[in-house]
Amino acid sequence: MKYVELHCHSAYSFLDGASQPEELAVRAAELGYDALALTDHDGVYGSLEFAHAARAFCVRPITGAEVTLGGGSHVTLLVETARGYANLCRLLTAAHAHTRPPGRESEAPRPSSLDLEQLLELSDGLVCLSGCARDGLGVRDPNVAARVARTFGRDRFFVELQRPYERGDARRNAALRDLASALGVDTVATGDVHAHHPRRAVLQDVLVAIKHRASLDGCERERRGNHESVLLAPEEMAERFPDDARAVARTAELAERLQFDLTEELGYRYPDFSDSAEPADVQLARICERAFEDRYGYGVRAGGTSRLPHKRRTRQRLDEELALIRDLGLSGFFLLHWEVLELAREIALQVRGPGSPRHVLPPGRGRGSSVGSLVCYLTGLSHVDPVQADLSLGRFLNRELDSVPDIDLDFPRDIREQLIVAVTDRYGREHASLVASFATYRSRGAIRDVGKALGLPYAELERLARVTDGWNAKRVGEELASLPDAFAKASSPRWQAFAQICADIAGLPRHISQHPGGMVISSRPLVELVPVQPAAMAGRQLCQWDKDSCADAGFLKIDLLGLGMLSAVEDCVDLVSLSATADTPLDLSRIPLDDQAVYDEIQRADTVGVFQIESRAQMQMLLRTRPENLDDLTVEVALVRPGPIQGKAVHPYVENRQRMREDPSFVPPVDHPLLAEPLRATLGVVVFQDQVLDVATALAGFTVGEAEGLRRAMSRKRSHDALEAYRGRFVEGAARNGVDEETANRVYDKLVGFSGFGFPKSHAAAFGLLAYQSAWVRHHYPAEFLCALLNAQPMGFYPPASLVRDGQRRGVEVRPPQVNLSDAACTIEEGAVRIGLAHVNSVGDDDAGALVAERDLNGPFRSVLELAQRAPLDRRELEALVIAGACDCFNEPRRSLLWQLGLVPETRSVPGSGGAERQLALPLEPTAEVPELPELTTWERMLADYRQTNLSIGTHPLELLRPHLPPDVISSKELSRRPPGARVAVAGMAIARQRPATAKGVVFMLLEDEHGQVNLIVPPAVYERFRAIIRGEPLVLAHGKVERVGRNQNVLVRELATLGPLARSVSGVTEVSGALPSAHHFGHR
Amino acid sequence: MNRQPVAVVREEWRVVDRWWTEAPVNRRYFDVVLESGQNIVVFRNEERGGWFTQSA
Known part of the structure; x- marks a missing residue:
C-alpha cells in the first residue's frame, strides 16, 4: 500500500520536533518513501534545507506548514503550486505580524496566529488538512472547519485522521469521519511525525519539558505520553489504519498532485534598476564619471605633484571595468549597493551632525575583494584608490564569474543601527528584511x-x-x-x-534570531518568497531563512556590519581634526601605507589596542613573522584563526617565513608540485578560505561546480558528513593527476581541518588594512586613539585599565574624571586624555550629559553642595563621583566631601511626573563643623579608582605590593634578562585569560605589573589544581620556568598562589579583590 | 481474560513514560468487552512482561 507522510515536524518546529530536516530526509529514503512533506509549526525555516537534502536522497520534498489559527486550533497547509507557495509565505508573514507589539519588541514574542479570513482569502494553490489530533481544527472547531472546507472545496480540503495510540483515538477518528461525510470531503491519514527514528522520541519528551519550562515529571499533560509519533515505514503506517485504507491510499494520490518544487527558481530578482527610464549601464557610468571628475579632475594634487599619468591609468581602468560590468549585466548590482551607500550617507549626516569633521569620511567601507575595484572606489563602496595602491580586480570581477560578487560593508555602530531600519523602509517592508540565524544547542x-x-x-x-x-x-x-x-x-x-x-x-536549533547584518532585498515582494517576521528590535524584521538557505534560494545578501574599531577610528579622526594642531582634516584613505615607524611597532608586538593584532596569540605571532607590508598583515589576521591552526598551517608558515628572511632564495616546500602555484603567496600552506578551492582545482581537478559544493560543505554547520563524502572524489581526481592516494588524503585532511574557520582573503585584506590604519593612528595620535578606544568600549582584547596603562607607557597623559572639566565621554584636553564622567560606574550617559549641560549653562560648580543642588544626580551617583576623585577639584579630602553629601537630603521625584521630574536637593548649611576625617590611603584611593571607573591612572597595585613580596619574585622587566629554563616567580594583576578550543585544555594568562606584561602558559593539570585562583583571583603569584622561542617569552606555570591575603594585610582594606577589574575571558571556560 | 473469552477489543493505546526513572512505564493498554458483557481495561507490561487489569 502506498503511503506518503503529509504531516511531519523537524527541529524547526522549535522545541517540539526532535530531528534535523536532513535526518528526516535520509530516514524517509531508508524506509522507502517516494515523497515526504515537511510541515513545521508556523514557518518554513527548515523547508529549503529539507528540500535540498530530500532531493539528494531521491525523496520528493513537499513544502508546507502547520499553521496556528486565532483561537489556537491548527490546520496543515500543503503547497500545490507556485501561487500556493507565495500565499503560504504571505499567510505565515501575517501570522507573525503581531508577535512583537511596538514598544515591546525585546520582550518574549507572543504566539503567532493567523486570522481565519486571511486564510480564506489567500487559499489559492494550497491544500488544507484539518490538523492534528490534539489541536486540529477538525477536532476543536468543526463549524470553522466547515467554513474552511467550503472555501477550499473538496479537492483541496481533507479531514486528517491520526493514530497516535492515545486513549480516545477510536472515538475521535469516528467523529472526524462523521465530520468528513457531513462536509462532503475525504479523509487522509497522517502520522504527526516529531522524530525521524524511535530512539529520538525521548528527546522529543525532553523538548516539550524545555518548552514548558518544566521538568519531565511536571509536564505530563503536555507530553505525548508514548513514543509513537515518529517516522515509520509506509506499511507500518497502513497497518495503523485498518478501517481507513482509502485514507491511506489517498495520501499518495494527493502527494502526486503536490508537485511544487522549492529547489527550483523562485523568481527572486534584486532591484536592478531595469525598470527606470535610463538604462542601468548609463546610470552607473554617469555616477562614476562624476566621481572621477571630483577625484582626478584637477590633474594636480594640492602638494604640487603631477597626477596626470595616474589620471590616465585610472581613466583606462575605469573604461575597462565599466565594459566588463556591462557585459556581465551587473550594472544594476552596483547601482543597488551605491543606493544603499547613499542612504547610509544621509544617515551619517544625521548621526554625525553637519559640523562634524567626520563628514569627510565615507559612511562605511567595503571589506573584501571589492577593495580592488575602481568602480567600487568611485561609488563609495571602498575607500582605497586601487590604481594608486596597485590592487588588481582579480577575484572580485572576471569574465568567468558565475554568481554576483560579494560585497560586505562595515559601518560604525551608530550608523549601522539606523541603516538597517532605513533600508527596510526604503525598499518597503514587503521587499527587504534581515537574514535569520538560528541559535543551536x-x-x-x-x-x-x-x-x-x-x-x-x-x-x-x-x-x-x-x-x-x-x-x-x-x-x-x-x-x-x-x-x-x-x-x-x-x-x-x-x-x-x-x-x-x-x-x-x-546542533538542533533552539530559536530564531538575527544575523549580524545580512539583508536581502527583492524586487518581487520578498514576502512571497519567504515569510518575514518581526525581529526583537524596533523597526527590524527578519526572513525565516538563514544565510545558507538564502544563498541556496539565490538571494543577494548585502552585509551591513557594525565594527567597533571602525567607530573608534572614526572617533579618533574627529578628535584629531578638532585639535589645534591639525590644519587639514585627517583623511584615512590618504595615509601612507608603508610607514616604517608603524611597522617597527607592529614587529615589536607593541600593538595593545590595534585592530585584530592585539591579542596575546597575535602578538606572539607578530614577533615571529614580523609583517613588513599590507600583504603580510593580510596573512597575519587570517593566520591566527581556528582554520589555519587546525589545518596545521601556522608552524610551517612561520618557519618558512623565517627561512626566507635568512635566505631569500629559499622555496617553501609543498605536499605536491601542483600546489606550488596556488599556495605561493602564503608560503606553501592554506591560510585563506579561497585557497581551499584553488587546491581542490589544482590537485584534484575539481570543476567550478564541485569546488563550489566543497566550499559550501566547508562553510556550513551541518555537513561534516558531506565533507567526508567529497573525499572520494578528491582522491580519485588527484589520482588522475598522478597524485598518490596517501598524499591526496594528507592534503584533504588539512582541508577538512581548515574547514570553514578561516577568512576569505578579501575579508582578511580589508581587516589587515584596518589593522594598519589603527596602528597608524595609534602611532601618530596616541592620545586621540586612546580616547577613542575608551569611548568605544566594550570592545577588543584588553580591559580599559590596560589600555590606559599602555597609553601611559607610550607617554600619553591621562587625567582623572573631574566634574568641572570632564565631558560625559573621554575628551582631549591640552593633548592629554580626560576621562569622561560616564566612565564613573553608576553614573549613566544621560545623567553625565545632564551634569555637563548644567555646567555649560550656568558655570562651573564651586562646591560639592552646589553640585548636589544643581546637577540632577541622585545620592548614589554623587557619592560615586566623589569616591572616583571627580570632585577632588573642590580641594577637600574625599571623606570630608562624602560627609558633606550626607547632609544633603535625597532628591525626590515630583508627584505625578512618573519619576520623570525630580526635585533638586536643597542642602542645609552645615550646622556642625566637618569633623577631622583621615584622608584616604594610597591603597584606598587606587582601589576606589578601580572600583568606580574600572581603571586607575595613578599607582599600579604591584607597585604597592612589590616591597612585601617574597625576595625571589621578579618583575616583567627583569624577566627578559633570565635565561630560558630558569625557574622564576612573577606576580601581577590578571588582565586576560584565554582557553582556546584549539589548545587542548591549555590556558593562557596575561599578567600586568607596574612595568609591563607577562605571558603565562598554564598546562591542563596545573589549571585543574588551581582553577579557582585562575578563574577568580585578580592578583596572583606564579612559579614556573622561563620559555623563550625567538623573541617570544612565556612563563610555563608550575604553581599558582593568590596575593589576595597579602594585599589585604598590607593595605588594611578588607575588600581588595572585589575592587579590582576581573580579567577578560576569551574562548572556552 | 480472567478465564473468560474476549468478545470485542474496543480500543488499544500505549503509554511510555517515566523512562528517566528507576521505574519506567511501558504498557500496551486494551479496552475490552468480555463475552459476559463485562467491560475491562487490561495492560501488558512491556518492561517486565505480564498482563494486568485496571479499572476501566
Missing part, C-alpha cells in the same frame, strides 16, 4: 536545559557546565565520565539518559 545550553528537564541537581549541572569545552554537546557524556563521581552517576538512569540526550540535542 551547544554543550552548556544542552547541559542546563536537558539537565533541568530531567530534574538533575542544579549545582551539579553548573559544575559540569563550567568544565565543559563549550561547543560540542555530543561530548558531554565524555566530560561526565571525567568527573570524580562518574561511577555513581553511571548507574543512575537520569544521568545515563542525560548524556545520550545531550548528544542528540547537539
